[in-house]
Amino acid sequence: MKARYKYRIYPTDQQKQSLAQLFGCVRVVWNDALALCKQSEKKPKSTELQKIVITGAKQTEERTWLEEVSCVPLQQSVTDLETAFKNFFDSYKGKRKGQKVRYPRFKKKTSRQSARFTLRGFSMKKNGGVYLAKIGIVKPIWSRELPSAPSSVTVIKDCANRYFLSFVVEVKPVQSEALHPSIGIDLGIKTFAVMSNGAKAESPSYKKLDRKVRKLQRKLARQPHDSKRRNITRIKVAKLHNRISDVRKDFLHKLSTKIVNENQVIVLEDLNVSGLVKNRKLARVISLQGWREFRTLCEAKSEKFGREFKVISRWEPTSQVCSDCGFKWGKIDLSIRSVLCLNCGTEQDRDENAARNIAQVGMGNRHDSKWTLRDCQTISVAEPDEASRITAPSGR
Known part of the structure; x- marks a missing residue:
């Protein structure tokens, strides 16, 4: 499996200027490619976009400064845009699970900046430094060792002007006994x-x-x-x-x-x-x-x-069922933190009872209460005068 290892770096003033130029070029390539996709009836492929916004743009007077930075992050910027479009279309068609992915947006100068280097654009040095193409050698603060050789590295500048290196490495699963x-x-x-x-x-x-x-x-x-x-x-x-x-x-x-x-x-x-x-x-x-x-x-x-x-499931009534006997007392207000079960007489803390129910349902020790107790009536909200059920109406 792959994992990311992130380290803080402190580049020199000259390296900061070179990184600012690199971030600007990556941002311009992304915005140019995205604008071209919006103007086209059919989205161009990644190779076609690279020929237009990188190779072709370098030959124009407006984009000649693209030659001053490494071409690897520029190509990766177009590749990332292709991935963003794929995620958007898969989410729109229902092929991607989870929350809906929005349409790719233009990058801003004041937002978080990043540039990704593949193996062609960086190398690890023996003295602990990392060489970045046309940037120089930067020395991360090695808080821990890398488990394997990285396949790519991303230079990040956040909104608070902090710089980081994020490595993608291969990690082997660790087998250990649980308590x-x-x-x-x-x-x-x-x-x-x-x-x-x-x-x-x-x-x-x-x-x-x-x-x-x-x-x-x-x-x-x-x-x-x-x-x-x-x-x-x-x-x-x-x-x-x-x-x-x-x-x-x-x-x-x-x-x-x-x-x-x-x-x-x-x-x-x-x-x-x-x-x-x-x-x-x-x-x-x-x-x-x-x-x-x-x-x-x-x-x-x-x-x-x-x-x-x-x-x-989010619909599992973990706060409405006694974890000891399975009796369903119904919905209760959030201010009620403790409940006395009418069936077994056990006083249940609201959160601990819900945690035990979550464990039982997850391990398959209890079926869905909506089906096993479908004939029982559920009270909407517990009344304050039900002293036999409510024992501690304290705030959370």
């Missing part, structure tokens, strides 16, 4: 993850950083476009977003690695995140959690460590 056979995970906001074994993972607090982002975004909205002060504020906002992203990634990587190492089967619930963020009161908090990113990390690491990853 536990299975685990079910219920994701939340204040408590990020509640496990079926009773363990809980608290989410990092993003309140202070998010408050600073909101303040700077209001300031950014008042400043005139194309001004120097607006550009300074834009970089400050980007740096704060990067700090939030770094804190979230560090937390998600550590939690997902621990869960995958200790359990053979990992079961999650298929959450409708795009629908949940439509709630204007919880949209910003939900977006900061990174539920989808956590699912992606668990799925990728499960493949790497030889684990089994399962996702149950």
Whole structure:
């Protein structure tokens, strides 16, 4: 299987100028090819686009500066555009699963910049440096060794003017024994993850950083476009977003690695995140959690460590069924955190009960309650005066 290894680099001033020129050429080639595809009745092939926007454009006076950079990233830019169109058409025809892919868009100068080199455009040096064609030797901060020789490398400049090298390498699956056979995970906001074994993972607090982002975004909205002060504020906002992203990634990587190492089967619930963020009161908090990113990390690491990853249906009533006896008490309000089962008399914590139900459904120990209990009536929302059912109406 293939994986990406990302490292921070600190290029010299001359290398920054060369990289800025390279990013500009890659962006222009992408935009020219995309504009040509929009004007044509039938989308040209990748080889035809390369002849027009690269080979032919170098011979014109307007695009002669394309010869000053390596041709490898320019060709890869057209190849990436071809992949973007393929993903869009497959998503439109229903051949691609997941969320709908949008039509390719033009690249902006202020957005994240990248340029990809294949084996023809870079080489690894013995002193730990990486040679990039017509850029020079850059020295990454090697936080860990590469498991194998890279097949390609991407130079990245984010919105906060940080530079990275991203290598694509081949990784062999690691076989190791797990401590536990299975685990079910219920994701939340204040408590990020509640496990079926009773363990809980608290989410990092993003309140202070998010408050600073909101303040700077209001300031950014008042400043005139194309001004120097607006550009300074834009970089400050980007740096704060990067700090939030770094804190979230560090937390998600550590939690997902621990869960995958200790359990053979990992079961999650298929959450409708795009629908949940439509709630204007919880949209910003939900977006900061990174539920989808956590699912992606668990799925990728499960493949790497030889684990089994399962996702149950989002329509499974995990919060409406007792995990001990299977009695269905119906829908309850989010403010209710504990329920007393009328059938077995067990007091169930809402999140722990849902996590155990997720594990049972994922392992096939319980059938879909919508079919097994289809004749039972479901109460829409639990009434506050039902003291026998509601035991702890505390906030989450």
